[in-house]
Amino acid sequence: MNDEQPAAANANDGDWGAIRDRQASEALIVDLDGFEGPLDLLLTLGRTQKVDLTKISILELAEQYLSFIEEARKLRIELAADYLVMAAWLAFLKSRLLLPPDPSDEGPSGEELAAHLAFQLERLGAMREAAAKLFARDRLGRDRFVRGAPEALTTARQIELTGSLIELMQAYARLRTRDDFRPYSLDRDNVLTMEEALDSMRGLIGYAGDWTDLTSYIPAEWRTDPGRRRAATAATFAAALELVKAGRVMLRQDETFAPIELRRTDD
Amino acid sequence: MTETSTEPDAPEPDDPSLFLAPPLAEQERMIEAMLFASAAPLSTAEMEARMPHGCDAAEAMVLLRKRFDGRGVQVTRIGNGWAFRTAPDLGFLMSREKVETRKLSRAAMETLAIIAYHQPVTRAEIEEIRGVSVSRGMIDQLIELEWVRFGRRKMTPGRPVTFVVTEGFLDHFGLETTRDLPGLKELREAGLLEARAVEGLGPLIQGDGEDDAPDIPADDSNQDELFE
C-alpha cells in the first residue's frame, strides 16, 4: 500500500509546503471539536494524502492518526474515549500490517482490516459528497415554489338518517305502555311544606301547656281533602320534630299508632 | 434573460436599455410563476418591480390570459391585482362529499312512530301521546327527510295543521301502507313490549329522562336531537 504514496505531491512546494502542512495539522488539533468522531478525523487526515480515497494508504493514515493523537496529548488536549479506542485499534492494525502473518492467528488479516477501514472512509466520504449534492439541488422554498394561495378542499358532510321498522315499532310500543307507569310528579298545590307548618305551629305552641294531639295543629283548610290532609300531617310532624330539636316542645306517644301528643317545654 | 444583439438601433453604452428586457415569452413565464407562488393577488406594477429592467408585465399578462383562456385555472382580476383561480365550472372538484349514516334518535323515532300510527295528527296530539313537548325543529327534520309531510288542517278550533307520513317513509320502512303497521297486541305478541324490561329500563322507571326532558325549547332547531 505504501507504494501508492503520493510522493510527488509536495515536490514543488518545498519548504513552503512543509510549513503549510504543519500549519494544517496544527489547525486540525485546534479544531478537534469540529470533528464528528474518529472516522471523520481519519477522513480529513486521509484527504491530506491528496489521492483518491480508493487509493489511500491505510498504513500511512494509521501513522498520521497516531502522531496526531500524540501531538494532541503533548498539547494536553483532552480526547474523547472513541478517539483513543480508534488509536489503539490503529496501532493494532499497524502491527498486523507490518509483521508477517501468524498462521495460528484466527480472524481477519491485516489487509482485510485495512480494506474495511478504507471502505468505511470511502463510504463516509461518498455520503458527505452526496449530502453536498443533495443540498445543492433546486430546493423547494428557495428555488422552486409551491402554490402561494392553495384552494382548500371543502368537505361537504352529508348525514343520512336511518331507522328500521323494528325500531319504529319499538318506539311506538314504548309510548303506548308508558301511561301505566307515568313518573310520579310533585303536585305543588297540594303540598304543605314543613316551613309552612312550622310557621303556623310557632304561633300556637305558646298555648300548649298541656299535652295536645299533634293533629290539632294541622291548619283547618288542610283537613278535609284526604290527600291534602296526608301531606299536611307529614309536614306538621316534621315541623314538630324540628321544634323538639330546638328544645321548644316535647312529644309523646303511648303506643304504636296511638295519637302523638305535644307539649311546650317548661323553662 | 437573452440579450438581443441584433437590435437595429444600438443604444448608447450608458443607456439603461442596453440591457434589453427578456423576450415577451420569457416575461410571460415570469408572471406565471409569480402569480402561482404568491399568496395574494399581484398587480402588474408589483410584478414589474420584481422582474428584470424593461419588462412589461401588462403586456405579458395579455399573453398569459390568452394562454389560460378556457383552461382549468384562469387568470382572474381581483381588485388591483391578478391571481390564478379555478375555472368556475370545475368548482365541484374542490369539494368532497362524505355521506354518514346515523340512526334517528329515540325522540325522533317516537315522534315518527306517533305520526305513522295516528296520522293525520297535530303537534298537540303528538305531545299528548309522548307526554313531552315536541320541538318544531324535530318535525322539520322529519319533513326534510321526506318521511313526514303536512296533512289537511283539522276541523277543530284553531284549525291546526296535521302531519302524515309519506311514500318515502313507506319505502324506507318497507311498508305497503300504514295499515300494515302492527297493532299494540301484535307488538306484545312479537315480544316488542317485553323487550323493554330486558333492555334494563325496568317496568316502573320511565326512560332515562334525557331525551324526554320536560322543557324542550319550542323552536329548537338543534338537529342533534334527531340522531344519537
Added chain:
Amino acid sequence: MTETSTEPDAPEPDDPSLFLAPPLAEQERMIEAMLFASAAPLSTAEMEARMPHGCDAAEAMVLLRKRFDGRGVQVTRIGNGWAFRTAPDLGFLMSREKVETRKLSRAAMETLAIIAYHQPVTRAEIEEIRGVSVSRGMIDQLIELEWVRFGRRKMTPGRPVTFVVTEGFLDHFGLETTRDLPGLKELREAGLLEARAVEGLGPLIQGDGEDDAPDIPADDSNQDELFE
C-alpha cells in the same frame, strides 16, 4: 358528461359506462385545476376519486405535462403524486416567498443523506457509517422537517426501527423518486451502498443506548410507496 351515441357496442341501459367519461381535454382541465389548487402532491388515484366516473387521470397527465413543458410553472412528479412547482430558473423572482429555514448542521445533512441512500436504515447502521453515535435529537429534527419517517422494523434481533425518507423529502429536493438521488448508480456500482458491517473488522461504535421510539404506529403498510 357527454353521451356518445355512435359507440359501436351500445351498452346495456343499466351499464354505468353508459355515462361516458368526459373527453380527455376536459379531464386535462380537471387535473390542471386540482393540481393548481393543492399545495401538496396529489396521486392520480386521489384525483380520479374526485373526477366523474370513467376518467383516466394518468392519461390526462400526459397531456398536461406536455402543455406545461418549459412554462413558468411545471408539472412535477413527487413519489406517487404530482404537483405544480415554479420552474427553478425563476426562483430569483420569488425572494418574497422564500422560506427561511434553519441551517442544518453538517452532521444532520450527512445523516439525511445516509438515510436517503441506505434506506431503510437503522440507527445502528447510521452510526456504523458515520463512525459516531447519532443523537436522537438529530433524527427528531429530520422527522420534524418531515423529511424522514419511521420505516418497518428490521427482521433482525431486537427488531430495530428503521428510517426512510418521505415524499416531503423528494418534494424539497426536487426528486421524482429515491432512484433519482444524485450519483446513486455510481455509488451502488462502487459497492458503497452495501451493508458491509463485519464484526471485528473495526473498532465498535458505542451507541448511547437510547431506545428509538419503541412504539411505531402499526400502520406503515404503505411505506413501500417510495421505493421499489
